[in-house]
Amino acid sequence: MADYATVTYPAGDQAERRFDRIIGNSAVLESVLDQVEQVAPTDSTVLIEGETGTGKELIAHGIHNASQRFGHPFIKLNCAAIPLDLLESELFGHERGAFTGAIAQKIGRFEMADKGTLFLDEVGDIPPALQPKLLRVLQEQEFERLGSGRTHKVDVRLVAATNRDLAKMVARGQFRGDLYYRLNVFPILLPALRERREDIPALVTHFVKLFSRLMGKPVDSIPAETMAAFRWYSWPGNIRELQNLVERAVILSRNGVLPNPIHKKQTVLMIPSLHRTRTFQSPMTLEDSARGLILETLEQAGWIVGGPRGAAMKLGLKRTTLLAKMRRLGISRPIPQEGTDVFGMAREDAQI
Amino acid sequence: MGLTDQTTCSSGRDRGQTSKLIAIIDDDESICDSLRDLMESAGLAARCFGSAEDFLESGLHRQTACLLTDILMPKMSGLQLQSRLKDEECDIPIIFITAYGDARMRIQAMREGAVEFLAKPFDHQLLLQTVRAALDL
Numbered sequence: 001m002a003d004y005a006t007v008t009y010p011a012g013d014q015a016e017r018r019f020d021r022i023i024g025n026s027a028v029l030e031s032v033l034d035q036v037e038q039v040a041p042t043d044s045t046v047l048i049e050g051e052t053g054t055g056k057e058l059i060a061h062g063i064h065n066a067s068q069r070f071g072h073p074f075i076k077l078n079c080a081a082i083p084l085d086l087l088e089s090e091l092f093g094h095e096r097g098a099f100t101g102a103i104a105q106k107i108g109r110f111e112m113a114d115k116g117t118l119f120l121d122e123v124g125d126i127p128p129a130l131q132p133k134l135l136r137v138l139q140e141q142e143f144e145r146l147g148s149g150r151t152h153k154v155d156v157r158l159v160a161a162t163n164r165d166l167a168k169m170v171a172r173g174q175f176r177g178d179l180y181y182r183l184n185v186f187p188i189l190l191p192a193l194r195e196r197r198e199d200i201p202a203l204v205t206h207f208v209k210l211f212s213r214l215m216g217k218p219v220d221s222i223p224a225e226t227m228a229a230f231r232w233y234s235w236p237g238n239i240r241e242l243q244n245l246v247e248r249a250v251i252l253s254r255n256g257v258l259p260n261p262i263h264k265k266q267t268v269l270m271i272p273s274l275h276r277t278r279t280f281q282s283p284m285t286l287e288d289s290a291r292g293l294i295l296e297t298l299e300q301a302g303w304i305v306g307g308p309r310g311a312a313m314k315l316g317l318k319r320t321t322l323l324a325k326m327r328r329l330g331i332s333r334p335i336p337q338e339g340t341d342v343f344g345m346a347r348e349d350a351q352i
Numbered sequence: 353m354g355l356t357d358q359t360t361c362s363s364g365r366d367r368g369q370t371s372k373l374i375a376i377i378d379d380d381e382s383i384c385d386s387l388r389d390l391m392e393s394a395g396l397a398a399r400c401f402g403s404a405e406d407f408l409e410s411g412l413h414r415q416t417a418c419l420l421t422d423i424l425m426p427k428m429s430g431l432q433l434q435s436r437l438k439d440e441e442c443d444i445p446i447i448f449i450t451a452y453g454d455a456r457m458r459i460q461a462m463r464e465g466a467v468e469f470l471a472k473p474f475d476h477q478l479l480l481q482t483v484r485a486a487l488d489l
Binding site: 020021037070209 | 456462465469478489
């Protein structure tokens with residue numbers, strides 16, 4: 001049996017995210033930052049909603065840093081990353097002997113965050129049995145450690161985040177309505193990366209510089225085709241996925257040139273109507289459609305552009321026109337290096 | 353797309369460098385000295401500057417791995433310094449030590465680069481942790 005009192009979680013969960021920065025100047029991002037600025041100086045609870053990888057923790061930390069609580073602790077807890085039976089003790093702490101294996105006293109995250117901010121990620125994963133206790137600490141700013149009758153007063157600002165639809169969970173009876181309304185005082189909806197494509201080049205450049213420095217591998221050139229491929233990919237994993245793909249591209253880079261790391265099989269996500277693998281809702285523009293059609297035709301033509309069997313002929317375009325369109329839309333034949341397939345396949349396996 | 357040469361300003365943050373320089377800027381000499389003592393007691397190399405101008409003139413900004421600076425200073429402010437370093441492609445993580453500053457100023461600083469904020473009077477342990485996090489970047 002696990003020794004509850006001495007269980008330690010990976011540093012990644014406890015450690016603060018520091019020196020991360022908010023990159024981009026799209027209108028949707030500006031609107032998010034306006035909301036951050038408005039709500040930060042208050043002590044109100046904030047609920048950050050957004051898909052995975054959209055930077056919910058970064059915005060939570062931004063709220064903390066812009067508030068009067070900066071300089072005090074910013075404590076985070078991912079409710080989905082802690083086993084359910086340990087979550088209560090993680091949040092509120094316990095006294096020695098509170099339960100089998102509790103051999104020492106433990107301070108909970110609410111106490112650690114006193115005078116600061118507590119960031120509860122994946123708040124929708126808090127089990128129903130624990131929800132009333134969370135509601136109480138939010139309303140009264142007081143709680144008891146497990147195994148203790150002594151009430152602790154705290155001064156904590158809560159920022160919660162979720163990628164689930166809490167309102168739906170309330171309707172289904174999976175999440176308490178009173179807690180939902182208490183959390184949903186000031187909701188901030190983070191845009192998906194595909195809704196702020198204009199920020200992609202700045203993000204790519206930022207991560208290229210970062211990984212190139214970390215790996216000691218200079219990258220001096222990002223070809224227009226590579227950048228366009230980044231711009232047009234659908235990014236279901238958002239900025240986290242972009243960061244990982246840039247890391248892969250920096251590893252694969254040769255002679256300081258950043259290759260296009262987006263595996264051709266991943267392009268199915270860019271042309272959902274053709275492949276019927278739509279996994280999310282995204283607006284389809286004329287350019288998206290054109291891009292999808294060109295990719296599909298190129299695939300069928302075995303990536304031959306000119307000649308009687310080439311994609312240009314099938315599309316009714318001149319070879320040079322098609323090449324120009326491909327350049328503009330960031331369509332290029334996937335990297336010929338052998339290693340690419342290995343990476344691409346490994347990634348797909350991992351997603352299953 | 354070309355990237356600017358990064359070698360000009362990142363030497364202080366290269367991996368493998370044994371002593372990473374921490375620059376401290378404050379117009380209050382006693383604060384500067386006490387911060388330097390704190391850094392040195394933790395085995396870190398630190399240099400003090402009385403103003404942002406002195407720091408820039410020293411040329412040491414090209415070798416600095418972490419910058420600790422007051423945000424409000426008589427001549428060039430911490431934010432102006434940050435903007436100047438950004439123009440020079442010096443991507444140094446900055447820790448602003450301040451008792452002042454509204455939300456807007458801090459949000460602006462967050463958008464301009466890698467920053468953290470500590471309030472005066474600061475917690476020594478928290479400060480050292482933050483500096484170490486910056487040196488690990």
